[in-house]
Amino acid sequence: MNRIFTWAFLLIFGFGVATATASSVDIMPVKSNSSTLIVSIPFQDDxxxxxxxxxxxxxxxxxxxxxxxxxxxxxxxxxxxxxxxxxxxxxxxxxxxxxxxxxxxxxxxxxxxxxxxxxxxxx
Structure with missing residues (x-):
């Protein structure tokens, strides 16, 4: 459920392109007018x-x-x-x-x- 919410949040709010690994969701950097956003969110399962x-x-x-x-x-x-x-x-x-x-x-x-x-x- 946490993974579905994370994916939906990322796609709805446009923070970047998400890729999943066994231990985290990594957000590919997305260029905006002022800065680049890079985020890694660990899964609570780990x-x-x-x-x-x-x-x-x-x-x-x-x-x-x-x-x-x-x-x-x-x-x-x-x-x-x-x-x-x-x-x-x-x-x-x-x-x-x-x-x-x-x-x-x-x-x-x-x-x-x-x-x-x-x-x-x-x-």
Whole structure:
């Protein structure tokens, strides 16, 4: 579905000619009156971020094949609750939040969302 949306967006808004590879959609540069636009968009399927245990009790651990700079924790209605900086052991505490369903948003150094994962916390 993401690939179809990406292709449709590129063709509708005329950012260039898209070509697909196994790991990304590459946009061929298109000359405009003022500049050249070159973009490469990674597919989210290639990003492997895992959270365990899920459901969690007091903490969650993250394993990932990519670098991320922070994790944002949101409640189910989208209210931001916490921001975690990358820890050396990749363990993050949940002792101060009640049981429920949460959203983890993994961000890169440019504050772009890399991946979003649903996290369940036990009471």
């Amino acid at each position: 990003i492997d971020i895992r959270v365990s245990p899920n459901p969690a009790n007091d903490y969650f651990a993250v394993t990932s094949n990519i670098n991320y700079s922070k994790i944002q924790l949101f409640n189910i209605i989208g209210k931001p609750l916490k921001t975690y900086r990358v820890s050396a052991d990749n363990n993050y505490q949940l002792t101060d939040v009640p049981g429920g369903i949460y959203i983890l948003r993994f961000m890169d150094s440019n504050n772009q969302v890399i991946k979003t994962i649903k996290l369940y916390k036990k009471n």
